[in-house]
Amino acid sequence: MEKNKRAVVSVYRKSHFNAAHRLHNPSWDDQKNKDVFGVCNNPNYHGHNYDLVVKVTGETDADSGYVMDMKILQDLIDEHITSRFDHKNLSLDVEDFRELNPTAENIAVVIWNILRQHISPDKALTIILYETERNFVEYCGPEV
Numbered sequence: 570m571e572k573n574k575r576a577v578v579s580v581y582r583k584s585h586f587n588a589a590h591r592l593h594n595p596s597w598d599d600q601k602n603k604d605v606f607g608v609c610n611n612p613n614y615h616g617h618n619y620d621l622v623v624k625v626t627g628e629t630d631a632d633s634g635y636v637m638d639m640k641i642l643q644d645l646i647d648e649h650i651t652s653r654f655d656h657k658n659l660s661l662d663v664e665d666f667r668e669l670n671p672t673a674e675n676i677a678v679v680i681w682n683i684l685r686q687h688i689s690p691d692k693a694l695t696i697i698l699y700e701t702e703r704n705f706v707e708y709c710g711p712e713v
Contacts, residue, residue, distance in 0.1 A: 575630075576629050579624050579625065579636070580624070580625050580635075580637055581624050584621045584646045584651060586651050586655035586656075587655060588659050589657070589660070590609075590658065591610060591611060591614045591615070591671075592606040593660075614658055614660065617701065620698075621680065621696070621698055623695075642688075649684065673705070677707070681708050694710060695709045
């Protein structure tokens with residue numbers, strides 16, 4: 570590697586939160602909501618044990634060797650995501666979803682938008698959100 574060129578590395582931090590939601594489009598009738606969202610449209614809500622993976626990619630720091638201090642990353646996740654979403658009904662308790670259907674896709678975008686404000690702009694940010702063991706989404710930010 571060239572002397573002035575630093576390695577580009579991705580670091581990952583995994584976290585977890587539990588939350589309920591209801592997938593529902595208020596502009597549709599009950600039958601269409603049921604047809605599109607199935608059991609996820611339960612009027613009494615349903616919950617998930619979400620696993621969240623936050624990926625930060627960038628050059629390593631010349632002095633520390635870090636892309637980002639993992640303790641700082643975990644603190645950001647705890648303060649801005651876990652405290653906001655954990656043991657909440659996303660549809661009722663979280664302002665971000667008052668007008669936004671809390672699909673896994675939309676939750677990942679909201680998380681990205683929140684964390685993006687706190688992570689250096691020279692670092693790429695990716696959110697991977699597992700709604701179940703087999704169902705997960707990934708969001709890397711808007712296309713440039």
